[in-house]
Amino acid sequence: MKISDEEIFSVQEQLLGSKFEFNDQQKNVIKFQDNNDFIACPGSGKTTVLIAKLAITMKRMKKESPHQGICIITHTNVGVDEIRLSLKKTGISEVEYPHFIGTIHEFFNRFFSIKAYGLLIKNRKFNILEEEEYKERFGRRFMEAHRPSSYSIDYSPPGNATLSKIMLEITTDKKLKLKGLEDKGGKYRHSLLRTLADMFKIGNLRHEDTVTLADWYVNENLNKIRSAFSKRFKYVFIDEAQDTSDSQMKVISKITDNNSEIIVQNYGDPYQSLYNLDGDSPDAWKPDEETSPQISLSNRFGDRIAAVLRTTCVAPYPILKGNPSVYSQKPHAFVYSEESRNQVLSKYAETLMLISKKNSVIPLNSGKIFAVSSHHVAINQFYEKYEKGLKKNxxxxxxxxxxxxxxxxxxxxxxxxxxxxxxxxxxxxxxxxxxxxxxxxxxxxxxxxxxxxxxxxxxxxxxxxxxxxxxxxxxxxxxxxxxxxxxxxxxxxxxxxxxxxxxxxxLNLETSTIAIQENVYVHGDIQINLNTIHGVKGETHSATLLLESNFYRDGLLGTDVTDILDYMSGEFDHVSCTKPNINKSLKLAYVAFSRPRYFVGVALNKANVSEEQIGKLESSGWEIVEV
Incomplete structure (x- = not known):
């Protein structure tokens, strides 16, 4: 199916408005018809490009092959809603059979996991528990029913650190085995397995357990599934492919690899992969930068922010370009002492106000001023009233x-x-x-x-x-x-x-007022939203300040930001970037620094940085602000 410039033009105004048009890189991605990975930088309009391709392809398929559809997989309900709403702008009111659109969890559950569970546990349904509730129920079952004699009743039950390392495996004869923690004692592992099995049989599952179910079901019915899948779907498009886990990608690959009847295209930014930060499993999506088509022009930020991101990344990103129409400010480093730590946020606000007085490029009242960190506890060091969640007022x-x-x-x-x-x-x-x-x-x-x-x-x-x-x-x-x-x-x-x-x-109607006070630091007319980096992934801000963290470093000196100061100064080290702590810090900083449109900053404790390092930052274009 060849997509023409005329077809692209037909959806362009519906998606972009009359003042904008797709650039050459975006058009090339829309037209591309073979299996491939597509690397898109932050703010590149990736999802809009994908939606344009979907709209054109769905309209063509309705006429030319109405019995085949497109399988569209993304990772959040927000992403699903965004695609559905944008398709409506192009005249596609509903995404109906034979098409499928849903989150990756919905995809596995609908086609495989529910069927698998019904075969393994007769006449039962399962419920997916989120992390904390699963931990609580698992811990209670472990301590009450399966605690080994050597495991003191005074010990805490297995927590998230343990649960994240263990998986169920379903054998061909429908028995359950434990994967992970092979270095632990046999009795302890047996107790973990029995507890996992209990949770599984009563229907208390984690998201990763549904992937295990899907994997078993696909293995048991592989040829039939590959045939049925290719009859229904001509295309499989995966958005935000970097958020796909290794186990999820393997199941999809079993269905689609070497299947000439299906075209599979993955869209995302491999540098924003936060799924495997601790390195317990390999990154699932590893596009070839040499052969993968790229959208390297960001519509979000100007070149001053792009310059920082080119080396503050897990791999050099020399082709990343900022939007020449967006005037981003010089990056700012707020250097503080332990005594002045509690003044960092106010100095950040004052700096933004000063910039705004000189030119009003930063919309200070947009609600898009943020300060972020890798950990909630680190934010609390800068603003003691910060809480994980809403205020209890x-x-x-x-x-x-x-x-x-x-x-x-x-x-x-x-x-x-x-x-x-x-x-x-x-x-x-x-x-x-x-x-x-x-x-x-x-x-x-x-x-x-x-x-x-x-x-x-x-x-x-x-x-x-x-x-x-x-x-x-x-x-x-x-x-x-x-x-x-x-x-x-x-x-x-x-x-x-x-x-x-x-x-x-x-509601006491005579006295009540409605307000939701979130974690917000207020200084003058500026409200600074506080959140973790994970919490703002996918957002666009006016200004973002990265607050350094020295938590969970296993004895390493410094902070997650001091680990990568050379990268922030424009120097990329191909050797040290593979170290787990530096690789993790680069991924988090890349996500944080790519959120803002106009202003990016970082908070640095002067006790952890040398004058030489500060000089490097300044020489590479950073503005140094003493707090």
Whole structure:
């Protein structure tokens, strides 16, 4: 299928507006039809390019091969929503059979994992638990039922560090084996296996367990699956391929490798891979930089930020270019002492205000001013009021009480619809459901529900009418996407009257105000949002300050930022970049430094840096600010 310039032009204005057009690199990617990897720098418009290709290809396939579709895999519900909404702009109102669009977890569950679990554990359904709830349930089961005699009852149960290193393996004769921690004692490993097996059999699974299920199912039915898959799908497009785990990529490869009937294209930025930071498994996606088509012009930031990123990266990135239309400021290094650490954020704010007075290029009131770090505890060193999650003040408590009432309603619907043939195991407790709902990794998929709640609370306070039709649609889609169950408007509206009574009861209408106070440092008119680097991945900021961290370094001196000062100064070391601590720091700094449009900065403790290192930074274009 050859894509023409005319077809690209037909979707260009719908996706970019009348003032912009796809550049040559982007057009080449849209036209490319063979198997390949596509490397796209931060802010390159990668997803828009992919959407343009999807729109053109889906329209052509509807006419030329209506029985075949495209399999579109991404990694977040936000990514799925973005693709669906943008396709609507091009006239594609729904992504329907034979096409598929969903997260990688949804892909595995829908096609393989649910079927596999049904074969292994008869007449049962599983529930995917998020990290903390799984750890809690696993630990309780381990200590109560399978703790080895040598494991003192005073010891803490196995935590996330252990759980991240162990996996189930399903043998051809349907038995469960333990992978990982082979260096540990046999009795301890046997206890871990028995606990994992218990969790598996009662339906308490992790995301990685569903990949194990998918892998087993594919191995058992490989030829049939390869044939059926190629009959349904002509293309497989994977967005944000760098976030794919090694085990996920291996399962997909078994289905698609050496299958001439399917074209597989991976899109992403390998330098933003944060999945395997601790090196427990290899990076799954390793595109060949020599042969992979690249989009190396960023629309997000100017060349001053691009210059920092060319060497603050796990590999040299000389072809990365900044947007000549964006005036990014010189990068700033805020050098502080232990006594002045608590003044770093205020100095950051004052620097932005000073720059804004000279030229108003940085929109200070955009809500896009950020300070980030690799660890929550490191942020707390710079702002002691910072907490992992929302503040526990009275206003937040009010909003959270209303959210709790809404969560109870959602759980009631789920409890009614999602049943399981066992009196011992229930797919969700209310506590477990709320923990999952509140988990940070789930926030993006729940944001519309939260937004509705705040708007509804305001309408109740102001005695205003609010239409629930869009909320009904959102909940119907949410239950379908999250739990693969169908609910109706009646399921929702039959409970809304009671929910309204409870919300009104929570709201003291004469005195209440609605506000959600997140982790924000305020200085004058500037609000600085505080978060981890993982928490802002995929975002675009006006300004970003990287706060160094000296936590979890296994005895290494300095900080994650001092490890990479030479790279930030424009010097790339091909030997040291392979060291685990430096490789990890480069990945995190690359993500942090590629968020902002106008201003990037870093906080450095002068006790950890030499005058020579400061001089190198300054010579390479960094502005040094004493705090």
């Amino acid at each position: 009275s206003k937040v408590s009010l909003q959270k009480q209303c959210l709790y009432e809404l969560q109870k309603m959602l759980y009631a619907i789920l409890d009614e619809k999602l049943t399981i043939n066992s009196s011992f195991f229930k797919p969700h407790s209310l506590v477990g459901f709320i923990k999952e709902f509140e988990d940070k990794s789930m926030l993006s998929s729940n944001i519309k529900i939260r937004t509705f709640l705040v708007g509804w609370m305001k309408s109740i306070i102001n005695s205003q009418y609010m239409d629930f039709k869009e909320f009904e649609k959102e909940l119907i889609n949410w239950f379908k996407a999250r739990y693969s169950i169908d609910i109706t408007s009646e399921d929702i509206m039959s409970r809304m009257n009671n929910l309204e009574k409870q919300v009104k009861k929570v």
